[in-house]
Amino acid sequence: MARGKPKAGSAEHRQRFCRGFIDSHLRFEPERLAWPALEPAMLQRLREVPFWQEVLYTEMRAIRIIEAFAPTIPDPLVREAMELMAEEERRHERLVRHLIARYGIVIEAREMPPLPSNIERTFIDFGYGECVDSFLGFGFFRLARESGFLPQEMFDVLEILMGEEVRHVLFFVNWMAWHEAGCGRGAAPLRALTSAWYYARAIGALAGVALRNARHRGNGREFSATQAAGLMQGFTVGRLLEACLEENRRRLDAYDRDLLRPRLLPALARIALGFTGRGGRRIREENRQAF
Numbered sequence: 001m002a003r004g005k006p007k008a009g010s011a012e013h014r015q016r017f018c019r020g021f022i023d024s025h026l027r028f029e030p031e032r033l034a035w036p037a038l039e040p041a042m043l044q045r046l047r048e049v050p051f052w053q054e055v056l057y058t059e060m061r062a063i064r065i066i067e068a069f070a071p072t073i074p075d076p077l078v079r080e081a082m083e084l085m086a087e088e089e090r091r092h093e094r095l096v097r098h099l100i101a102r103y104g105i106v107i108e109a110r111e112m113p114p115l116p117s118n119i120e121r122t123f124i125d126f127g128y129g130e131c132v133d134s135f136l137g138f139g140f141f142r143l144a145r146e147s148g149f150l151p152q153e154m155f156d157v158l159e160i161l162m163g164e165e166v167r168h169v170l171f172f173v174n175w176m177a178w179h180e181a182g183c184g185r186g187a188a189p190l191r192a193l194t195s196a197w198y199y200a201r202a203i204g205a206l207a208g209v210a211l212r213n214a215r216h217r218g219n220g221r222e223f224s225a226t227q228a229a230g231l232m233q234g235f236t237v238g239r240l241l242e243a244c245l246e247e248n249r250r251r252l253d254a255y256d257r258d259l260l261r262p263r264l265l266p267a268l269a270r271i272a273l274g275f276t277g278r279g280g281r282r283i284r285e286e287n288r289q290a291f
């Protein structure tokens with residue numbers, strides 16, 4: 001049923017992004033998913049992936065932030081959706097812990113620093129962080145799946161986690177617009193400026209994580225350059241950006257197309273691809289449409 005785009009910040013907008021999120025929630029138990037048996041070479045590959053510690057830590061931090069923020073939300077429907085998001089993040093932590101235990105991945109324990117006192121701002125930073133992580137993560141995931149780096153059955157299991165993150169991003173982007181409108185900052189140019197500021201912070205935070213991991217070499221242990229090369233076979237920035245754009249569009253298109261979408265990163269990726277000459281006219285054409 002075509003209902004048209006709801007006005008950002010309106011009661012209909014809130015109803016659509018909250019209900020869309022709640023109604024698309026899946027029921028499953030991480031431990032009962034079809035985890036594949038891995039032959040020794042594949043098992044070794046999986047264990048050498050350098051970021052399991054970071055993935056687990058990110059999920060644990062997400063839970064703490066959403067659990068702290070949700071009870072402060074006065075609107076019952078938004079709070080219900082936010083509590084469901086916390087439940088999904090708790091399930092992500094279980095999924096990652098199960099993967100680590102089942103395949104004997106060794107990670108070092110890591111301290112979880114206390115949350116900053118401004119929980120709303122922390123949640124917003126976290127939300128933009130998820131937008132950046134997902135945009136890049138979806139592209140990496142597609143390239144890794146295509147390269148056959150691990151058996152397809154393993155990607156099928158991890159796909160469930162990816163599928164939930166795209167719903168989180170869609171919910172967050174719309175919640176943010178609704179929230180800003182409620183604070184009298186609903187004008188589109190103002191929202192775009194606010195987004196750009198938070199995206200810059202999120203990208204800065206991601207760069208910090210990349211630097212820290214480069215120093216600690218992943219999972220808190222050594223990770224050799226040869227292992228990294230094996231993981232990134234055939235990798236180019238152009239291929240990655242194209243995969244990011246296609247995957248983000250494909251995944252978001254599965255949900256209510258009248259809701260707001262993240263726009264800054266796809267626009268930046270198209271500009272970057274235009275500069276590298278990949279996709280030429282098609283990319284420039286899409287770029288015009290995006291603005």
Ligand SMILES: [Fe+2]
Nearest residue numbers: 059062089092
């Ligand atoms: Fe998650």
Ligand SMILES: [Fe+2]
Nearest residue numbers: 062130165168
């Ligand atoms: Fe999430």
